[in-house]
Amino acid sequence: MSWQPGTPWSGAGRRIHMQEVGMRDGLQNEQAFVPTADKIALVDALSDAGLPKIEVTAFVSSQAIPALRDAEVVLREIRRRPGTVYSALVPNVRGAERALDARVDELNLVLSVSETHNRANLRMTRTQSFAALREVIARTASTAVNVSLSCSFGCPIEGDMPESEVLGWAERFIDLGVRGVTLCDTTGMAYPTQVVALARAFRARWADTALTLHFHNTRGMGLANMLAAIGAGVDRFDASLGGLGGCPYAPGASGNVCTEEIVHALELMGYATGVDLPGLIAAARRLPALVGHDVPSQISKAGQRLERHPVRADFQAIRARPV
Numbered sequence: 001m002s003w004q005p006g007t008p009w010s011g012a013g014r015r016i017h018m019q020e021v022g023m024r025d026g027l028q029n030e031q032a033f034v035p036t037a038d039k040i041a042l043v044d045a046l047s048d049a050g051l052p053k054i055e056v057t058a059f060v061s062s063q064a065i066p067a068l069r070d071a072e073v074v075l076r077e078i079r080r081r082p083g084t085v086y087s088a089l090v091p092n093v094r095g096a097e098r099a100l101d102a103r104v105d106e107l108n109l110v111l112s113v114s115e116t117h118n119r120a121n122l123r124m125t126r127t128q129s130f131a132a133l134r135e136v137i138a139r140t141a142s143t144a145v146n147v148s149l150s151c152s153f154g155c156p157i158e159g160d161m162p163e164s165e166v167l168g169w170a171e172r173f174i175d176l177g178v179r180g181v182t183l184c185d186t187t188g189m190a191y192p193t194q195v196v197a198l199a200r201a202f203r204a205r206w207a208d209t210a211l212t213l214h215f216h217n218t219r220g221m222g223l224a225n226m227l228a229a230i231g232a233g234v235d236r237f238d239a240s241l242g243g244l245g246g247c248p249y250a251p252g253a254s255g256n257v258c259t260e261e262i263v264h265a266l267e268l269m270g271y272a273t274g275v276d277l278p279g280l281i282a283a284a285r286r287l288p289a290l291v292g293h294d295v296p297s298q299i300s301k302a303g304q305r306l307e308r309h310p311v312r313a314d315f316q317a318i319r320a321r322p323v
Helices: 022-029 036-048 071-077 093-101 115-122 126-139 163-174 192-205 222-231 259-268 277-284 287-291 315-320
Strands: 017-020 053-058 085-089 106-112 144-150 180-185 210-215 236-239
Touching: 017 259, 022 036, 022 053, 036 053, 036 071, 036 277, 053 071, 071 085, 071 093, 085 144, 093 106, 093 126, 106 115, 106 126, 115 126, 115 144, 126 144, 126 163, 144 163, 144 210, 163 180, 163 192, 180 192, 192 210, 192 222, 210 222, 222 259, 236 259, 259 277
Parallel strands: 017 053, 017 236, 053 085, 085 106, 106 144, 144 180, 180 210, 210 236
Antiparallel strands: none
């Protein structure tokens, strides 16, 4: 099913797979350390809400990302729901070994399409990153691997990324046997027509590769980009509980697209997400107390569209006032 100009946006029951990244991509940016027990409780709540994939944590240096220094404990102690894939980001073989020991279901590898961003973010050239990740793939052949390509829709340092560059890096990994690729709008530079063009170009070359799109809401276009991608046939998306996240290389950036807001919008339009929205909202409402500040989510504040509210106690008195 593909949307055509002039036709209504209607999901007609089409399934959209929402993949949660807030426990990694969101919490890694937080200054406050969320206690391990609370992280586990949040992942369990997300599992109970029926999310098909949850990126639980990252197996990186605790000095680099102290917010996720409890990765092993969290991944080992979560309650695993049948049907949910529990993923973790790993930067190298050592990280992969730690994740496998903690019973990860899928390894998520990251490389930036932008050479400058890759050097700034990962402290390596793209060639060095690819060599390290190729070793991970070779040594973990029995485990599912997804590759996330950062800055696929633009780099705040280099500008637009050529489509050929994005697809070229995707091809390198697919040729190694990777079955899932995520195209990431790392700093919120994507716009709908660009999204459609890149998604269609990817699909035309690799129809059997699981394609995920990962949007940030830095410039307020996250939902518009998702709807454009759905119209182009994409059905897998990353999102973050509460809208947590961001990027240090995008000054003033807000977080990732917000899971509960996206689910709310899609279900109103007739798409099937398989996610328990009230459970998702309840989980998001825990976040401000845990991270020590408000979160971008508007649904967690306002509630769902048809949520009823009592009238004010002085309603009758107000009605009786002369106009």
